[in-house]
Amino acid sequence: MRDIGSDTARAVAEAAARQSYGKLIAYLSARSRDVAAAEDALADAFAAALERWPRTGVPEKPEAWLLAVARRRRVDAVRRRLTSEAGRDHLKLIAEEVEARMTDEDLPDERLRLMFACAHPAIESSVRAPLILQTVLGFDAAAIASAFLVSPATMGQRLVRAKTRIRETGIPFRVPERAELGERLDAVLEAIYATFAEGWSDPAGTETRRRNLATEGIWLGRLVASLLPDEPEALGLLSLMLFAEARRAARRDAAGDYVPLAEQDCALWDHALVDEAEALLGHAATKGIIGRYQLEAAVQSAHATRRRTGRTDWVAIRELYDALLSIAGSPVVAINRAVAIAEGEGAAAGLAALYVLGDDKRLDDYQPYWAARAGLLARLGQVQLATDAYERAIGLERDPAVRRFLHGKRAALRN
Helix, strand or coil: CECCCHHHHHHHHHHHHHHHHHHHHHHHHHCCCCHHHHHHHHHHHHHHHHHHHHHHCECCCHHHHHHHHHHHHHHHHHHHHCCCHHHHHHHHHHHHHHHHHHHHCCCCCCHHHHHHHHCCCCCCHHHHHHHHHHHHHCCCHHHHHHHCCCCHHHHHHHHHHHHHHHHHHCCCCCCCCHHHHHHHHHHHHHHHHHHHHHHHCCCCCCCCCCCCHHHHHHHHHHHHHHHCCCCHHHHHHHHHHHHHHHCHHHCECCCCCECCHHHCCHHHCCHHHHHHHHHHHHHHHCCCCCCHHHHHHHHHHHHHCHHHHCCCCHHHHHHHHHHHHHHCCCHHHHHHHHHHHHHHHCHHHHHHHHHCCCCCHHHCCCHHHHHHHHHHHHHCCCHHHHHHHHHHHHHHCCCHHHHHHHHHHHHHHHC
């Protein structure tokens, strides 16, 4: 033990929470599959740490200390539900044995197993990312609800239902076998990317409801990549997020106005992050399996070549979107492909590629579609149609800076 003040004790407890919360929750709930009970026990352990450590000093192994206290809380909770004296004694002996062993051994890292449980097909897809945020990172329901634009009560109910489903249906805490890993890993990666995307939509990092979500998404991506170092799509996702995060400082000018990617000052990009992203993407390419996240990261890599060549390789970007469209088939990919075609072959060719999407109802309320359409129509001199499309895009956009940018484009047409 080392003597410290209450402020230092709190700082150590917060550091332990940051580094070990998900690790402890995963270990505590892996056998029982009772995530909620594990969370309650660990919350008690952290409260005990904040009360005791300023007086007794920080233990040599804070993680093991927290686990021991949390386990005692779990045993106490079970004991209160038991009527058999023999059962109580048995539980006490088990707890003491495990606590003694954990004092001397490193805690196994079962966070990846926990993430696979949270992203199990039996869990509703919309709650997987929030569930991972809460169980692995310790976010409370109110903070998650604010980030995902849902009321705290609704989010709390969804999280409770998901944890109940894990317990009652016996969802396993395990990394799937190779044969089933692909589909299940996709669910984990999608949840992590959803977390990052929520934070990425706040470019200045100033909105309380989204603050740090991009950072947390990258943290989760690093965790999965470290635990599955030979999975190319895990590497691809981390690469993709790092490419995007590297451009954060360039997305707004000094006045806070939106700057499109093609007009960003490359000098403002975080080149260390870009280099790391390139290295990850290169390593993923050696695995011989190409997937969605690697292709999306490769698109960002093609954009990043502008920092060295001074120009964007639209031919390569179009080819990458061709490949993405063949495996993803989403209208979002099709829109980006149309923009790349317009840059390489002209606005008319790009607009034709957009029109191929036809009457896809998913595009009715999708701002990037209307913004892309407006831009291409404007380049072709179709002022009224472009104006109408810009108005539709403005009405769908939530970001004030992007709305101002679109207003400016529309105003330029009228002038």
